Amino acid sequence: MIKFWNKRVKLGILTENPEFEDEIKTIQKEIKESVKKKFAGSLALRMVDSGSCNACEAECNALANPYYDLERLGIYFVASPRHADVMLLSGIMTFNMTPHVLEAYEQIPNPKWVITLGDCPIMQAPFERTFAIKAPAQEHIKITHHISGCPPSPKEIMQGLLEFLKKI
Amino acid sequence: MRFIARYAKDRGRVFEIVTLYDSEVQKEQVHKEKPVIQTLSHEHPAALWFERKMQDDFGIIVEDAFDKRPLVHQEQFPKNVHPMCKDFDAKELDFSEFQPYNYEVIKGDGVFQVSVGPIHAGIIEPGHFHFSQAGEKMLHLEIRHFYTYRAIEKMLEGKTLEEAKPIIERISGNESIAYQICWRDILLQASQQELPQALQKRHAFLLELERMIHHLTDLGFIPNDAGFGAALSLGSKLAEDSRRKMKEITGHRFGFGAIDFANKFLDTVSLHEWLDSMQESIDYFEDWIIDIPSLWDRLDTTGILALKKAIKYDTVGVIAKASGLAIDRRINNFYLQNGFEAVTQLSGDVAARFKIRIAELKNSLTMMHNFLQEDDTVLTLNTLQDGEYMSFVESSMGELFMTIDIKDGVIERFFARDASFVNWQAVHLMMRNDIIADFPLINKSCDLSYAGNDL
Incomplete structure (x- = not known):
């Protein structure tokens, strides 16, 4: 462990891509202020995968890495819909998942919002309609905001969340 | 021989069953009127899901299998629908009545069940894990998937x-x-x-x-x-x-x-x-x-x-x-x-x-x-x-x-x-x-x- 602290002290803070980092910083600042004003400082997201390829999930996981660090802005991915303000819905609403998505939505306390993530839930991804697909999601559930991309990058997700915060 | 895969094809009046090993391919044909095959799961337990999938997809009957539960078709999936057959072309299926799925469980005094998923606590894909527990100790786990089945x-x-x-x-x-x-x-x-x-x-x-x-x-x-x-x-x-x-x-x-x-x-x-x-x-x-x-x-x-x-x-x-x-x-x-x-x-x-x-x-x-x-x-x-x-x-x-x-x-x-x-x-x-x-x-x-x- 001592090697770890040694390296940390020696290395200091690194910035590889100042332009990108600045953009992210601006978004982060706005998100933080917005979350503070509209959600008393903490916005709880419940991520639900209704049949995605795992790329959207990987990008949401990336939001927690040291580059983006979403939790610092007061946005948390929570473990239960009962702790959530917003459902972040990815995936193509498969036949097998649709009842579970609706169940999870029921469990979220009011007031609640749904944000769709990626091209799948609005049926814009290259997948075609089959008997096993129930997308688009708006046929089943009221959608407040959509973040497009296949998958949206962490930066696009942050921008999307900011737009959502401005919208409500 | 290492077993790799087993799958079926709709060939008009017959189903062709392909069984793939690392060193050979076996093909077998069964008539659609009596689509019955023998299981490989006794020698190769991994064949089980392939066979259960065939049963859902084509209606092929795996005669001596010890597990004949549906795999891909879950609780609300219509019965006797075999969508991989060439004559199936519906683009929409309605939910049918809920039929409970019989999980593999161990029963006994003080043994209890823990169901996890399909929606998990973290940011991961959907799947179901069904545990039989004796206190903290896991006695058995059944893994159940196909929630992201998109056909x-x-x-x-x-x-x-x-x-x-x-x-x-x-x-x-x-x-x-x-x-x-x-x-x-x-x-x-x-x-x-x-x-x-x-x-x-x-x-x-x-x-x-x-x-x-x-x-x-x-x-x-x-x-x-x-x-x-x-x-x-x-x-x-x-x-x-x-x-x-x-x-x-x-x-x-x-x-x-x-x-x-x-x-x-x-x-x-x-x-x-x-x-x-x-x-x-x-x-x-x-x-x-x-x-x-x-x-x-x-x-x-x-x-x-x-x-x-x-x-x-x-x-x-x-x-x-x-x-x-x-x-x-x-x-x-x-x-x-x-x-x-x-x-x-x-x-x-x-x-x-x-x-x-x-x-x-x-x-x-x-x-x-x-x-x-x-x-x-x-x-x-x-x-x-x-x-x-x-x-x-x-x-x-x-x-x-x-x-x-x-x-x-x-x-x-x-x-x-x-x-x-x-x-x-x-x-x-x-x-x-x-x-x-x-x-x-x-x-x-x-x-x-x-x-x-x-x-």
Whole structure:
């Protein structure tokens, strides 16, 4: 462990891509202020995968890495819909998942919002309609905001969340 | 013989059942009026899901199987509907009445059931885990999947290989490059062409980059599930760096659309430098993490899969290698000349799977140096010939198998078997001596795909 602290002290803070980092910083600042004003400082997201390829999930996981660090802005991915303000819905609403998505939505306390993530839930991804697909999601559930991309990058997700915060 | 896959085809009046082993292909035909086959699951337990899937997809009856429950068709799926038959063309199915699924459970005094999923606590794909518990101790686990079942096989029928590409590369986001390379090999077989070495190297470079991203993510998440969050910070930083590199080279963070037949410019000098810096970071990571006893206390002897079981269940990929089974589709001249080394561990526990990932990562870096080459080869494809084609690729999870039948220029039957499909069936064997709190750690150490498994 001592090697770890040694390296940390020696290395200091690194910035590889100042332009990108600045953009992210601006978004982060706005998100933080917005979350503070509209959600008393903490916005709880419940991520639900209704049949995605795992790329959207990987990008949401990336939001927690040291580059983006979403939790610092007061946005948390929570473990239960009962702790959530917003459902972040990815995936193509498969036949097998649709009842579970609706169940999870029921469990979220009011007031609640749904944000769709990626091209799948609005049926814009290259997948075609089959008997096993129930997308688009708006046929089943009221959608407040959509973040497009296949998958949206962490930066696009942050921008999307900011737009959502401005919208409500 | 290692069992690889078993699947069926609708051939008009008969079903053709193909059983694939590493050294042979067996074909058998059964009449549609009496579609009865014998199970292989007594010798090869991994055949069970393949057979249950056939039963759902085609209505084929597996006579002597000990498990005849539906696999893909869940509680509200209409009964007696077999969507992979050619005469099924509905684009919409209504939910039917809820029919409970009988889980495999152990009953007894004080034994209780724990149901987990399909929606999990973290940011992961949907799947269901059903535990029979005696206090903290796991007595049995049934893994139930196919929540992300999108009917990809049916979706691709009637499309050309070109039209199918954007869908194939999105079957499993973590293994997109591997799926694309399988598609590429089938395309080349159909056009009867050889891939120029320069393109082969470019594709192999991307495949190793994808493997790097996947392993780095896991190297962070495995210690995180044992409560050591610092590793996740470092691992996810390195994974993000690699993903940005993927974006730089292919224009997409997951490499969607990356595999084609034109070699584009690569800045080899800066890529060599980048690989060196990654090497340094990974060496540092290894040196640091090996030295944390409280972490290894959790990883060692947790979730053991014995070699005998790994063979019996026909496992592949990281799981097989961690139990001492050197199965790798990269054991061929091309990879060996470029520095491939097969890695294995013997203990078969979480620690072994963790170490396999580190070793593979370092080997990938060595090979990537050798794959870098400045070249602008372009391959023009011939017209495609009809036929039945198969291809294999070692994805970051293990051996990926894909088969496509082309008839009149379009796909007649598509089938893919992700490494996860066989490996998931061996995961319950790892729980014998562990408590339920170890399950997330064991599951993460295998890090299998749900979307690739479910299709």
